[in-house]
Amino acid sequence: MRPISPAPRPQLGTPATGMAALAVPDPCAHCDARPVSVCSALEEKDLHRLAALAEVLEVAPGKTFIAEGEKPEHFFNVTGGTARLYKLLPDGRRQITGFARQGHFLGLAVGEANAFSAEALEKVWVCRFSRTRLRQVLDDFPAFERRLLGTAANELVAAQEQMLLLGRKTARERVASFLLAQARPLRPCDAPPGRFHLPMTRTDIADYLGLTIETVSRTMTRLKTEKLIALPSPAEVVLLDRARLESLAGGFEEERF
Amino acid sequence: MRPISPAPRPQLGTPATGMAALAVPDPCAHCDARPVSVCSALEEKDLHRLAALAEVLEVAPGKTFIAEGEKPEHFFNVTGGTARLYKLLPDGRRQITGFARQGHFLGLAVGEANAFSAEALEKVWVCRFSRTRLRQVLDDFPAFERRLLGTAANELVAAQEQMLLLGRKTARERVASFLLAQARPLRPCDAPPGRFHLPMTRTDIADYLGLTIETVSRTMTRLKTEKLIALPSPAEVVLLDRARLESLAGGFEEERF
DNA sequence: CGTTATCTTGACGTACATCAAATGTCGTGG
DNA sequence: CCACGACATTTGATGTACGTCAAGATAACG
Numbered sequence: 397m398r399p400i401s402p403a404p405r406p407q408l409g410t411p412a413t414g415m416a417a418l419a420v421p422d423p424c425a426h427c428d429a430r431p432v433s434v435c436s437a438l439e440e441k442d443l444h445r446l447a448a449l450a451e452v453l454e455v456a457p458g459k460t461f462i463a464e465g466e467k468p469e470h471f472f473n474v475t476g477g478t479a480r481l482y483k484l485l486p487d488g489r490r491q492i493t494g495f496a497r498q499g500h501f502l503g504l505a506v507g508e509a510n511a512f513s514a515e516a517l518e519k520v521w522v523c524r525f526s527r528t529r530l531r532q533v534l535d536d537f538p539a540f541e542r543r544l545l546g547t548a549a550n551e552l553v554a555a556q557e558q559m560l561l562l563g564r565k566t567a568r569e570r571v572a573s574f575l576l577a578q579a580r581p582l583r584p585c586d587a588p589p590g591r592f593h594l595p596m597t598r599t600d601i602a603d604y605l606g607l608t609i610e611t612v613s614r615t616m617t618r619l620k621t622e623k624l625i626a627l628p629s630p631a632e633v634v635l636l637d638r639a640r641l642e643s644l645a646g647g648f649e650e651e652r653f
Numbered sequence: 654m655r656p657i658s659p660a661p662r663p664q665l666g667t668p669a670t671g672m673a674a675l676a677v678p679d680p681c682a683h684c685d686a687r688p689v690s691v692c693s694a695l696e697e698k699d700l701h702r703l704a705a706l707a708e709v710l711e712v713a714p715g716k717t718f719i720a721e722g723e724k725p726e727h728f729f730n731v732t733g734g735t736a737r738l739y740k741l742l743p744d745g746r747r748q749i750t751g752f753a754r755q756g757h758f759l760g761l762a763v764g765e766a767n768a769f770s771a772e773a774l775e776k777v778w779v780c781r782f783s784r785t786r787l788r789q790v791l792d793d794f795p796a797f798e799r800r801l802l803g804t805a806a807n808e809l810v811a812a813q814e815q816m817l818l819l820g821r822k823t824a825r826e827r828v829a830s831f832l833l834a835q836a837r838p839l840r841p842c843d844a845p846p847g848r849f850h851l852p853m854t855r856t857d858i859a860d861y862l863g864l865t866i867e868t869v870s871r872t873m874t875r876l877k878t879e880k881l882i883a884l885p886s887p888a889e890v891v892l893l894d895r896a897r898l899e900s901l902a903g904g905f906e907e908e909r910f
Numbered sequence: 911c912g913t914t915a916t917c918t919t920g921a922c923g924t925a926c927a928t929c930a931a932a933t934g935t936c937g938t939g940g
Numbered sequence: 941c942c943a944c945g946a947c948a949t950t951t952g953a954t955g956t957a958c959g960t961c962a963a964g965a966t967a968a969c970g
Contacts, residue, residue, distance in 0.1 A: 398821055398925090399959060483817045485904030491817040504806045511810040538795045545798060548805035549761045553768040555812035560740045560748040562819035563863030564655050567958070598917065606820030608959055613918055630917060630967080647742030655957090656927060824926070855949065865927060870950055887935080887949060 399608040401490045401599055414459030414516075418452045423523070429475035432499030432582050437543035445533050451524040455479075455516040462502060462514035470524050471503040477520030478595045481512045482603065492604040494554070495596065498582055501547055503527070518595050562606045565647060570605040571615045573645035575625065579635060591634045598630070656865040658747050658856055671716030671773075675709045680780070686732035689756030689839050694800035702790050707780040712736075712773040719759060719771035727781050728760040734777030735852045738769045739860065749861040751811070752853065755839055758804055760784070775852050819863045822904060827862040828872045830902035832882065836892060848891045855887070 424447040430436055438446055452475075455461050461472065464483060479496040493512055496502060502522075505511045534541050561570055579588045594601075598609040605612065619625045624641055626634040635641060681704040687693055695703055709732075712718050718729065721740060736753040750769055753759060759779075762768045791798050818827050836845045851858075855866040862869065876882045881898055883891040892898060 398823055483813060485817070485821060487904060487906055489821040489904065491820040493813045493816050504802075505810050506803050506806045507810070511813050535795070538792075538798065541795065541798055541802060545761075545802045545805060546763050548802060548809060549763045552805060552808055552812065553762050553764070555809065555816065556740060556750045556768050559750050559812065559815055559819060560742070562816060563748040563860075564742060564746040566655055597915095603820075609917080610919085610960080611958060614958095617918070647744060647746060866949075867928080867951085868926060871926095874950070 398489055399602070400488050401603050414456035415461060416454045416456075418454060423447055423450050423452050427475060427523075429473070429498045433473055433475075434501050434540065434543045434547055435473065437540045438537060442537065445536070449525050449529050449533065453522050453524055455520040455522060457516050457518050457520075460513055460515045461520075461522065462510050462512070464511065464513040465509050467508065468503055468505065468510050469527060471501065471527060471530050472514070472525075473523040474498060474500045474502065475521045475523055478517045479514045479520050480517050480596065480600055480604075481514050483512050490603045491606070492600060493558075494551075495600075495604070501544065504544070504548055504551075517600070567605075567607055567611050567615050568618070569644055569647055570607065571601075571612060571619065572624075572641045574601060574605055575619075575633060575635065576638075576641055576645050578633070590638075591632070594631045594633060655746055656859070657745050658860050671713035672718060673711045673713075675711060680704055680707050680709050684732060684780075686730070686755045690730055690732075691758050691797065691800045691804055692730065694797045695794060699794065702793070706782050706786050706790065708782075710779050710781055712777040712779060714773050714775050714777075717770055717772045718777075718779065719767050719769070721768065721770040722766050724765065725760055725762065725767050725784060727784060728758065728787050729771070729782075730780040731755060731757045731759065732778045732780055735774045736771045736777050737774050737853065737857055737861075738771050740769050747860045748863070749857060750815075751808075752857075752861070758801070761801070761805055761808075774857070824862075824864055824868050824872050825875070826901055826904055827864065828858075828869060828876065829881075829898045831858060831862055832876075832890060832892065833895070833898055833902050835890070847895075848889070851888045851890060 422444075424430065424435060424443045427433075427435070435443075435446060453461075455477075461479075462468075462481075474496045476498055479500075480492050481494045481496055481502075482490050482492045484490050495517070496514065502514060503510075534544075561573055565573065578594060579590075579592055581588055596604075598612050601607075602609045602612045607615075616625070616627065619641075620627055624635075624637045624644075626636055628634065679701075681687065681692060681700045684690075684692070692700075692703060707730075710718075712734075718736075719725075719738075731753045733755055736757075737749050738751045738753055738759075739747050739749040741747050752774070753771065759771060760767075791801075818830055822830065835851060836847075836849055838845055853861075855869050858864075859866045859869045864872075873882070873884065876898075877884050881892075881894045881901075883893055885891065
């Protein structure tokens with residue numbers, strides 16, 4: 397059988413439980429997520445239009461701020477922290493479809509129901525926008541809509557890459573791909589760090605890669621013994637041989653000895 | 654090891670090989686793909702703007718009209734036939750990320766290179782647009798861009814559903830999901846047919862579902878012996894018990910006997 | 911420092927892959 | 941119309957990568 401993660405059923409975070417609204421004066425003007433967000437499509441002078449709609453919220457770890465199947469009322473922009481996006485099967489099997497970091501725009505999905513749930517992995521900050529009201533702003537700024545289309549296209553590319561991973565890569569290739577993706581900086585122009593922190597648990601990684609925690613753990617320790625990576629602690633990763641990891645992740649033939 | 658399909662390396666279709674330009678007067682005006690395409694975002698009176706850019710092409714079966722890794726020069730709109738969209742690993746493992754049918758818009762991916770290849774499964778008709786020139790038309794019609802965003806969002810939802818399938822569903826659940834998806838009509842309002850034709854081979858199905866042809870075949874014959882489907886011929890499918898197929902596809906507990 | 915959750919490691923099981931061969935299916939030409 | 945070849949599909953026997961079950965070992969925390 398397929399693995400069933402002991403993932404708890406989602407508990408919806410409401411403003412009363414786990415989501416605190418922060419009173420921030422002129423939030424967009426000095427938002428450090430702006431350069432990596434769709435918001436940068438707006439000029440400085442138009443920023444107040446956005447700021448007027450934005451509710452700045454803090455989501456506590458473990459709290460769900462988007463629930464699969466519910467009617468989507470808001471758009472979100474993640475300004476800090478990391479969230480997991482996932483879908484569940486009725487028996488509890490979970491597939492994490494992505495992790496949302498700073499700059500990630502959520503809630504594009506049209507239609508009657510959210511296609512996935514979003515849950516704070518660690519403390520998360522989001523800007524929340526009413527769908528209907530943001531819709532109006534969008535109509536006034538075609539550049540914003542164009543930017544949104546660009547991010548959607550990028551996400552589509554990432555989704556296709558993930559399908560290749562889930563459908564055709566081995567556990568080793570999946571873990572290598574994952575680690576390299578985690579090492580990718582927010583802005584592509586920046587150099588990727590050789591050492592970084594994993595905010596998610598092994599269970600999250602497993603549910604993202606279509607594996608079990610045991611397989612993830614075993615694969616990581618094997619990469620460690622082969623000196624491709626180091627693990628100062630379970631959540632700290634050091635990439636020791638990026639070239640071989642890249643070749644592994646890309647699905648190149650394993651070199652024989 | 655993961656399965657390696659004997660998928661031939663892509664051979665790029667050029668106008669000289671496998672892609673025939675058709676001289677069609679006023680192509681958009683009586684295009685039967687329009688109601689299900691992004692083109693319907695334009696009003697009748699503006700349609701000539703689009704028609705002026707559209708090249709109507711016929712792609713022969715097996716010909717590639719988008720090549721992964723190449724610089725994207727065009728957008729495509731599929732007006733007839735079916736194409737497979739896929740990614741390859743260097744050793745030939747293939748993941749089909751989707752099948753493009755009538756109304757499917759291709760080439761959204763921004764960036765330097767196509768994220769996937771597209772190949773005609775059977776004879777395919779496409780409208781081809783120069784990227785730069787369509788870009789200009791898009792600027793004049795925000796409704797068109799909005800519609801594009803809508804389709805991108807829909808594709809994203811489909812991609813997430815497919816990740817759930819690839820990461821967490823059993824072979825049985827995958828095949829059931831696939832058959833039900835194939836039975837879905839082009840316009841959601843239409844009733845789904847109980848009997849339909851599969852334009853793709855078992856190899857295509859396997860590469861789409863992250864399985865091997867043997868597993869696909871075995872799973873289909875098992876569904877047949879269990880009277881959930883009938884297969885008058887390998888490519889003809891009849892859904893005999895849609896309810897149980899839906900429950901299987903949705904990942905509900907298998908009923909015990 | 912217990913207590914508890916997370917991670918690692920080992921022994922074993924299984925769903926699906928692989929290898930191999932039989933059986934359609936279909937277009938082509940005699 | 942039928943024989944033939946090429947290829948797609950089905951079916952069977954066997955292998956294995958990864959899942960499951962079960963302890964331990966670490967790390968996190970009040």
